[in-house]
Amino acid sequence: MIRHLFKLIWNRRKRNFLIMSEIFISFIVLFAVGGMIFHGLNNTAKPLGFEYKNVWVLSMNWKGSGMEKSGESEENAGVRQVLQEMQAFREIRNLTWASSNIPYSGNTWSSSLEYNNRQHRFHIFYADDDFASVMGIPLIEGRWFNKEEDVLKSTPLVINRQLREAFFGSGPAIGQTIVGEEKEYTIIGVIDQYRYKGEFEKPYNVAFRRNVVYDTASTMVTKIMFAVREGLGVEFEERLMKRLASVVRDWTLNIERLEDKRASYFQGKIVPIAVIGIIAGFLVFNVALGLFGVLWYSISRRRDEIGVRRAMGASSLDISKLILGETVVIAAFGIAAGVFVAIQVPIIGVFGAVAEGVYGLAALCSAILILVIVSTCAVYPGWLAARIQPAMALHSE
């Protein structure tokens, strides 16, 4: 029977071509949307590695801020003063300075190191001794930076699990030294993850380098991250700002909450997906309506054929099955073409590196969804066809 269906559809390929191409495009649309959604879900399900609740960020801007200057400067004194003022607030539990690539900021810095003749790229952060406790980053091996490093000859690094595996595999990591072009680095700790780019991004390699504001005399410090007590409102924020603004009068300051930054990051990611999803949904609904109409009217055109089949011994169930089967096979052709195009995507790597499973899952779900929609569209026409009285159909001329 399947063979018969294929024959019928193949011989009617010209007429079915439009439907097949509609299914094909619908599949591509659903696949793209599904890929996006599954990619997002797949990544949001993984641990973020840090705490965003009750962590605030102070950004400082002054004349020429962001430019590296060496040596002690007026700005360094300013930063230290700001830090001191902030430590005096009871509401602030803990604070740390950070390089400008803070979570959800969109700023990224990357670097690479060679080890055992293999080059590894990673995202690099400058952090001081309190960074891990402010950000709530737990260590899974070794320890975070502390004062001991002051006397250490090589530069201490804390890396994430992924980079640890890239460098050392299952071998020991703590205490290992990596010789860079200018400096020598020692691994002192391993964290699980620090996905500062946000939940929708695939996990990546991360390394922290110790840099302490009171002894580096670097003016690169423009951000201070601080953990605050639960439930602080605008009132505290205003008080804090007034105090700090009176210390560094000609600087521009601004405070953001990591939680707000995360919310707007989420909005920025979800709104486009939702809009595209709604549009895709309407497109597919449009196609479903069209398909339904075409199938419906094709039944009246095929009365003759249906009458013959009935006379030759097809039961009304067989007729329903024929209509449904035909539609599903046509859809399968469209899907097959779509899958062929879809498997090119990971090969070409259009969307960069994406977990392999995501593509398969997106393709599978799109295919199933289309088959369900198509079958639903065929149910009523199939029922109509089954109700055709053979005696009437054959003698209608």
Place this chain on the structure above:
Amino acid sequence: MIKLENVEKVYRTSAIETLALSDINIDVRKGEFLAVMGPSGSGKSTLLNIMGLLDAPTEGCVEIEGRPVISMGDRQLARLRNEKVGFVFQSYHLINDLTVVDNVEIPLLYRRMASSQRRRMALAALEKVGLSARTKHFPGQLSGGQCQRVAIARAIVGEPEIILADEPTGNLDSVMGEEILKILVGLNENEETTVVMVTHNQAMADRTERIIRLFDGSQVN
């Protein structure tokens, strides 16, 4: 073989009621060649549909091989049509998108059977009607006589016990019509297939064993 007792058929629409058949009593015996004659509108096709289990009578009883069909469901009826009955129509009713051999295979699709066996049986049926050379053609590429021979091959491929032919020569010229009749007669004589043929043509009817005449839905003798 097929027995009709007091069969009556009424077509109802909301406006009118048409009596298509009334008080029909026919007993088609196994192996006979029966002709049904009558002017158009006399109910010949309705009679054939009822005999072929395509339509149910409004009143009366239809028995096939001694079993009444009134209580049978759609699936049972379909199975009986498939196994016992072969149809030939005036306008052939071939499926234009399928090749000759695929058309002939249709009745076998509704039986459990290996596809190679289907193909073998279809080719054998086409051989019987002398169309072995045209199996891969589409109906559109054939003449009317050839189409009707395909339709006959399709009717006999399932080895039915009875063939119901509704004016099989109606659309054909006399030479082709004669060929078709010869095939039907041959089937009746050589394979003992029962044939019921509706026809207009007295000459054709005369070559059958028995004639039933219909007028305005009733039997006349």
Place this chain on the structure above:
Amino acid sequence: MLKNYIKIAWKVLLRRKFFTFVSLFGISFTLLVLMIVAALLTHFLAPAGPGSRLDRSLLVGFVEVYSEDIHMITTPSYYFLDNHVRTMKTPEMVSIHSAPVTINEYVRNNKLELNLKFTDAEFWDIVEMDFVEGRPYDRAAVENATPVTVITEKTGKEYFGQEAPVGKYIAADGINYRVVGVIANEDIPTWEAYADIYVPVTTSKSDLGRVSYYGSFGAYVLAHDKSDFGKIKSELRKRTEKLEPVGDIEFDWLKCYIGTMTDYIGAQILGGVGVGEGFEGTGTYLILIIILGMILFMLLPTINLVNINVSRIIERASEIGIRKAFGASSRTLVGQFIVENVILTLIGGAIGFIISIAALEIVSGSGIVPYGEFTLNMRIFLYCLAICLFFGLFSGVYPAFKMSRLHPVEALRGVDL
């Protein structure tokens, strides 16, 4: 004849209500999406209405420096723009403004996050905006660093509620500014000129005189006429190609990029400008990408419409046969069918138009897009009318062609297309 066509078309559409519904749904939905996209695009991609001063302005948006060690594309400094762009001979006028700075202000226990922009007085001459109240600050105010400000209607509401803001003071970034003008919400610019609060550039805390080529400023260059764009570009190239490094960063060469607003937006969206390529022409590239996207989006509804039309014609094959048998020529039948389709698409277009007005109201009201007050103007309406007709003709032509080739005898027999 046409009247007759329309009469028949109307009857046919009523007879097959389901097909008519499917077609109308497809057309109006497609138009809805296209109109909203068009409204957003004109809002974001064409901040300069035709004939405006902004439309005959170019933007100096980036400088690029290159050496063995460093490759940097960044925004220019005030020093650079003041010394090398403002002094140009070919333009009618040059205006320098800063990139917006985010500041926090606390008003009645509410936190406002505001974008503060430092501009000169010429800014207001080039970016012509409608003021609901007051007027922009003038050259004297900029020269004397008078603490005056122009704010948007929205910002005014956040600071003062229902009261009129002009004459009142607002604290922004530690300075008390007197409000002199309020910009109408629907006139607030996008991209480069966007901000919530505008103040004289001389009140900036940053060091305007710092000798460096890189900073966070941009400049509008107003041409006497659009045909002068070439002259302006070559003058700027001549003035900047020989620049020697100053201040902090050594380089082999420096390039300064100037382009239209659309090019600038193209560069912002597409990003990734290659070494030495600049952003000239990226606007055209972006528009091409958008048009391609629109065509791809329209592909599915169009195929759907063609498919339905083919079904409709098959259904009417015997009617067509009879008409042909009674002497109707193929041309009249094709005409009939196309008229039918155009009427259908126009009705769909009208529905889509009404829905999109409603949808844009909702989008504007929702505040998803800051200052997104979208209106459908005549230009968009005409585009959409054109799209409608394209839909109607395109989806009707193929089936009509099939129909015209139908042989009357076959048509009478109800043969498949």
